[in-house]
Each structure stands twice: as C-alpha cells, then as structure tokens.
Amino acid sequence: MKPATAIIDGKALRHNIDIIKSLAPNSQICAVVKANAYGLGIRRVVRELEDHVDAFGVARIKEALMIQESGYEGKIVLLEGFFNKEELLKTLSRRFDTVIHNLEQLTLLESVADKWQAEQEKGFWQRKTKIYFPINVWLKIDTGMHRLGIHPDQVEEFYRRLKNCPLVESITFISHFSRADELDCGYTEKQIQVFENASRDYPAQRSISASNGILYWKQAHYDWVRPGIIMYGISPHNTPIIDLGFQPVMTLSSSLIAVRDHKAGEPVGYGGAWVSVQDTKIGVVAIGYGDGYPRNAPEGTPVFINGRKVPIVGRVSMDMMTVDLGSDSQDKVGDEVILWGKDLLIEEVATSIGVINYELITQLTPRVLIEYMD
Secondary structure: OOOOEEEEEHHHHHHHHHHHHHHOOOOEEEEEOHHHHHOOOHHHHHHHHOOOOOEEEEOOHHHHHHHHHOOOOOEEEEOOOOOOHHHHHHHHHHOOEEEEOOHHHHHHHHHHHHHHHHHHHHOHHHHOOOOOOOEEEEEEEOOOOOOOOEOHHHHHHHHHHHHOOOOEEEEEEEOOOOOOOOOOOOHHHHHHHHHHHHHOOOOOEEEEEOHHHHHHOHHHOOOEEOOOHHHHOOOOOOOOOHHHOOOOOEEEEEEEEEEEEEOOOOEEOHHHOEEOOOOEEEEEEOOOHHHOOOOOOOOOOEEEEOOEEEEEEOOOOOOOEEEEOOOOOOOOOOOEEEEEOOOOOHHHHHHHHOOOHHHHHHOOOOOOEEEEEO
16 A cells, blocks of 8 residues: 555656657757756656756756756756855856846856956966856846846847856847747737847847747747746646647555545534535545645545546545545555546646646655656
8 A cells, every 4th residue: 555656757758858849849958847846856857858858947056956966967057047156156166057137146247257267367276176167148038027037128238248257158048938828818929029129139049938838839949948847748737738749747646545434414524524415435545735735625626546536525634635435436445546647637636726737746745755667
C-alpha cells in the first residue's frame, strides 16, 4: 500500500519536448524548471532533458546553483536576475546568464565591472580566488505585462551601457506576454509590435514566448522559446492540451486505507459538512492538505478508482480525504487512487476546485514520495 506518490514519466517529458520542437522548429529551447521543476524535481528533470534542450530557466539563484552542482555544465538563465551584489558575484563566477530588468541591476553590474577592470589592469585578479567571467545578459523590455522590465524608450540607453560593460559578453532581448491565451482580445498583437519596434534595430537574439506563446503565437517564437507548464503535459489554462499530442508527465496517486459502510443521514468528516442521502460506502484515501492537496476541494471533486471517477465528500483533512464509493462498490483497502494523471486530467481537477493547474503541482509538499519511470 502506497502513501501519496507522484510518479514522473521521463518518456512523456521528452515526448513533450519533441512536440514543442515541432511547434517552434527554428527556436532554441530554454526549459523552465523553476519551483522545483513545477513540483516534478529539478535535478531529475534536468538530467532527463539536458541533451534535449538548449538552456534551463530558473527564478532564483539557489535553483541555478542546484542545477550546476548536480553536474550540468550548460546555459542557465536567471529569469528574475540577481537581487543583490552577492548574487551578482555568484552569477559572474558561475557564468550564469541573467535577466536585467531595472536600473538598479544595471548600475550594480557596472560598479562591479569597473572594480573588476581596475583590478585586472593592476594584476590583482591573478591573486584572487574568485575569477569573474563576462556573461550573457537578457535585457527585459516591458511590452505590456507591466510587472518587470524597462520601458521601450530606455532600450537604447540600456543596450549602449551593456555593450560598453566589460562583464557583458552578449545581449538577448526578452519580454513576456500577459494575455496570450486570449486569442481575440488584440492585446498580444500590441505586445508583439512593441517588442518588434523596441528591438529590431539591434543585432541581438530575442525571446517573448512562454507556453501560451508557443501554442498560439507562431509569429512570436523568435530565437528562443521558454516552455514551462506545457513541458509537463499540462495546459497553461484549464483546457486540456492532449489533443495537441502532449502527454501528462505526473500521476499523483495514493491508496484506500479504509472502506466503510455508511448509513443515510450520517455525516462524514470535520464539521459534518456532508451528509449522505442514502446508504453507501465511504473510502478513506491517504492524502490531504499536509501533502499539498487543496483543503478547499469542494464536494464532487473527482478522483479515479478502479476505472471510474468517484466524488470527494466531506472536508479534506491534513492526512486523509473521504470519497463516496457508492453502495455497490467492490473497492478494497489498498486499491490505488489517482488524484490526477493520464486517467484523470489535472485540468478537470483544477476546474472542479476553482484553482489553476500551476497551483496544484507546485504546492505538493516534500511528504509526497516521488518515483521516476522512463
């Protein structure tokens, strides 16, 4: 009998990368593995994909260090850049690519570069234990998300200063869509035009498309695409993408630890929130909000047991949830329960609970066992 377990299918992961390559055949791939590779395990995902993608993208330098220290020697992009001088020095010594999205980051980089250049000219750098290398900078332009990035009017100044910085090896322009899943709103076309206008006069690579951009905006694939959630076979919204050939990579499962006869009129769980209208059988599943399954999952949220969907009833507790197996149930203790996966798409579960797919996979806790299969 297994407790809560996430089974990760490496073959499906690589299959999804092949689909992405077919959608964006002229683009390099920066595979986004932030948030512990969306809950799938960052070290293992990198190991599975290091020969199939061109770079990995992370949100925090701790994630970049974890990848590099696991043996990966390729390109790693800090998608939010460095947060302070200490992180910048690590970025330079480890040769991470970094996004720059504000004046404070640019000024700090120039300050460190000035000191580095002065010491180099005096020969001091030869006696230092730390050696800094020129790095690739991804200059982020705010094209309409209005979250991170420089104004398009600042591009000329930032580009010039970066080109003059001795610690900058190359520059890539980057931006991010805010409404790429809204195909008829007209906003994405405006963002593409702003990006084109701001970057067209410079000899630099470009990247704006993450998952939705890859799926729906072929004209915006440019030199780099940055797949995140679609890489894991999950839609960036709650409409399944299996019709496009993607395969779910994670199956979250647990086991029935009890099957109980239950009388009509009797409640189940904390607060007596659900009362059965008929005699039935209740299954108790070994998973709860302590494992990251949402506590607010409402009555009727489906799970998959022995070839059929059955509803959650009662409140999800820390270690358990209860499901209505039906009066004719033949289920028994030890039977597998699928919370989401190939047999029950995560998009359906997310819609039932009223959350987005991202929340479900990234909120799983370390208590969930992870098993990898090829």
